[in-house]
Amino acid sequence: MRRLSLTFDNGPVVGVTDRVLDMLDAHGAPATFFVIASRLRDPQLMALAAQTRTRGHRIGNHTLTHSAMFGDIDDPAFAAQEIHEAQRLIGDLSDEDLLFRPTGKGGHLGPRLLSQDAVSALAAGQHTLVLWNSVPRDWEQQDSWPDAALASLEDSEWTVLVLHDTTSAIDELPRFLREVERLGIELRTDFPDDCVPMRRGRLEGDITSLVQDANGEEHPR
Ligand SMILES: [Zn+2]
Structure with missing residues (x-):
């Protein structure tokens, strides 16, 4: 049976994340939310993240500011700050595996995604690094991303799908979830x-x- 791990990056956002939670509830679908931790300094957004956790989803660290890819910043303090300060803000809402996803501009898995400093900071923080294998570019293809996402389900035994709980692209999520259900794809909370x-x-x-x-x-390591 083909598998799908749903992930939502860059939130939480009021008016979007809460709607995503309702849509997921309607399908009994679990997901992982990789939050930009600086957002949690806003009590309203912290409450939304808490609700995400309470409603059965995993919370991961998606950096403090989401400002740059690690490989683009030549400052040894940057990675530690982006990883550790983010984790401190996420606090008790964190998943026990200390899930972390780096900032990847445009979803590209390339040589600037990480730096040696970032790898060291992740190791020191005992993090679990979660990458992806499907980016249907929901921020550009606001109406048609489900078609790209469904195509990647065809191509892969276990898809780790990157969506964003930040825009009206999530209006298409129910259509996508109905199709996932119809195809009998197993939704997972872990990752390949x-x-x-x-x-x-x-x-x-x-x-x-x-x-x-x-x-x-x-x-070379
Ligand atoms: Zn992101």
């Missing part, structure tokens, strides 16, 4: 090994292609 190169701080996959520091030097 090839999307999780680090588990609880232990490097288990090959991240060579994702690590290149801002000075352009590639690291």
Whole structure:
């Protein structure tokens, strides 16, 4: 049976995340929400994240500010701040596996996604690094992203789908979930090994292609 792990990045956003939660409830669908942690300084958004957790979903760390890819910033303090301060703000809402997803501009899995400093900070924080294998570009294809997402379900045994609880693109989520149901695809809250190169701080996959520091030097580990 084909599998699907639903993930929502860049929230929470009032008027969007709450609607996503209702849509997921209507289908009994579990998901993981990778939050931009600086948003949680707003009590209303912190409450929305708390509600997300209470309603049975996983909360992951999607950096403090989502301002840059790690490989573009040549400041050793940047990665630690973006990872550890974010985790501090997420606090008790965090999933026990300390899920972390880096900022990937446009969803591209390339050499600037991580830096050696980021990998070290993730290891020190005992994080679980969650990547992805399907980005239907919901921010551009606001009406048609479900078609791209459904196509990727055809291509892969286990899809880790990146959506965003930030725009009206989520209006199409019920249509997508109905189709997922009709196709008998199993919804999962965990992730396939090839999307999780680090588990609880232990490097288990090959991240060579994702690590290149801002000075352009590639690291062979
Ligand atoms: Zn993001």
